[in-house]
Amino acid sequence: MGVIRTEKWLHDSYHQPIEICEKLIGHFEDALAPEIYDYLIQHGMYQPFRNGFEAVKKLQKNNVWEIVEEENLRLQKVWEGPNIPIFIFPSDKNNRKLQQDFNGKSGLAFKDKLFLFISEENMEMEIRALFTHEYNHVCRLTMYPKNEEDYVLLDTIILEGLAENAVRERLGEEFLAAWTSNYSDEELKEMWNNLVFPNRNILKNERKHQSLLYGLRFYPKMLGYCVGYYLVKNYIEATNKTSKDLLNIKTDNIAQIM
Template sequence: MGVINTKHWFVDDMWRKKIKEDVQRHLFAHGMARHNQHDTMKQLAEKNVWAFVAKKFTELQKEWDGPDVPIFIFPADATNRSLQREFGGKSGVAFRDQLFLFLLPHVSNEHIYALLIHEYNHVCRLHADPKDERDYTLLDRIVMEGLAEHAVYERLGSEYVATWTTYYTEEQLKQWMKKWIIPNLSTRPDDARYRSLLYGSAFYPRMLGYAVGYAVVKQALEKKTMIELLSMKAEEIFFT
């Protein structure tokens, strides 16, 4: 499979005919641009982004012995403030059988690679722990996010990890983990607390679940390798 040639999919909104409506809604929620972005795609093509992603995907797939899935490159939503602030103007969404990257022309190749590492790590985790998305608990998700961002750190260093990895001290995270995260580990996506704890809200610190996940996986990596952790149960990783 590998990288799909989506360079011309935004001419006359061709992409809408190729992606199911329920999937479209999911993509919008994760940072994909909603309107015709032909110029953005043209600039990404001029940067030869498709060839770059294909090369890096081959390397990651070989290193992690991961699945061969189609990768779709689409434009990111430049008006999304959260996307700009928390994720540097890029985003993505991973399914067990496909991967989407949302990009803007100003994003450097190194940051594109960081995004690919993060999202493909999700794909590998989803293959190792297959279940319906509705059954992924808060525990599953924060561990998955921690694994993915540590994979970025291992390859590219601290300069390219997400800003939310530095928001809080270890002591703060320990306190909040005990107070908010551990009592809600079994929370599922259909519970309002799930998103609030994962991303933060008026009540919870910003990107709380992500930050806790990064701290948890950091501790687990003192005893295990990334390859080992990818196939371990979330409970084992969290309570290592």
């Protein structure tokens, strides 16, 4: 498996993304190509525009597929992770939140596949950091014995915290996501006690789960992500464990809930 050479798909069908998604049907159960495309757009996949193929050329020039394959082989070995298909596509230039909050890049991780949506503006270390974060998700989803559909808010924020602490461990604080520095430790402790802990068992499919995770409506921006990073970092500092050690440890243990 590993990195699928999606640049060839893009070369042939950039302006027909539904055709591209036809090639993905075998990786999704009971889904049609238009449904797959709609789902991927929600997570950052490109929407075609007239000169958009220039972005594909720039991604090729930036060796994006080669960089991701190199990281994939390295992390599979370090974390003893699964060998899964990895699909790379340009990201959506018109997604304002993606551009402002994530510098135009995003990912979508499953147990058995991984999607990366990358801007031609993203530098090599950003791409390495993105892959580290998303492949850590894949490993956690594979190794932690809980079905993803049963995840509650606490599972999700720890999932995100594990992934970004893996970036810190491998690449250093310089390449962390901008949201990791949104709040002080004191503010994060308060958010954990007052907002996240009382709602920790909200199921993934409930609207409030997403509101708390991303800090939507009246909640602090990126609330769940930030608290998850804080909790995992505290656990690492208390135990000296590595990213690999943490992949199958219970959520409650990492959050240090007695």
